[in-house]
Amino acid sequence: MSPEEFRAAAHQVVDWMADYLRDIRQYPVFPDVEPGALVDRLPAAGPEHGEPMSAILEDFKKLIVPGITHWNHPRFHAYFSTSASGPGILGEMLAATLNVQHML
Numbered sequence: 001m002s003p004e005e006f007r008a009a010a011h012q013v014v015d016w017m018a019d020y021l022r023d024i025r026q027y028p029v030f031p032d033v034e035p036g037a038l039v040d041r042l043p044a045a046g047p048e049h050g051e052p053m054s055a056i057l058e059d060f061k062k063l064i065v066p067g068i069t070h071w072n073h074p075r076f077h078a079y080f081s082t083s084a085s086g087p088g089i090l091g092e093m094l095a096a097t098l099n100v101q102h103m104l
Contacts, residue, residue: 001053005053008053009053009057012054013057020065021086025073027073029070029073029076031066031067038067041063042063071084072084
């Protein structure tokens with residue numbers, strides 16, 4: 001992935017993230033799926049070649065998001081209240097970019 005491709009994909013991801021945090025109340029707290037439902041929707045084998053980031057993001061939105069518990073939802077109080085703030089997410093992005101391996 002070239003720096004330009006990374007930048008374009010990152011903008012798409014950040015736009016989705018901001019919309020998700022803004023619209024979190026529109027999602028159900030808990031998914032309405034049966035265990036194993038995602039496995040049935042996935043291909044039997046991975047792709048032979050990498051897919052465009054746009055296809056990966058579509059799969060994420062269509063397959064992953066509907067099947068998760070939305071811990072950031074204001075009505076989710078099972079373990080912790082929301083822990084992902086805008087500044088916290090940006091910090092995670094910076095930490096992931098540096099990818100520092102802490103070892104002795």
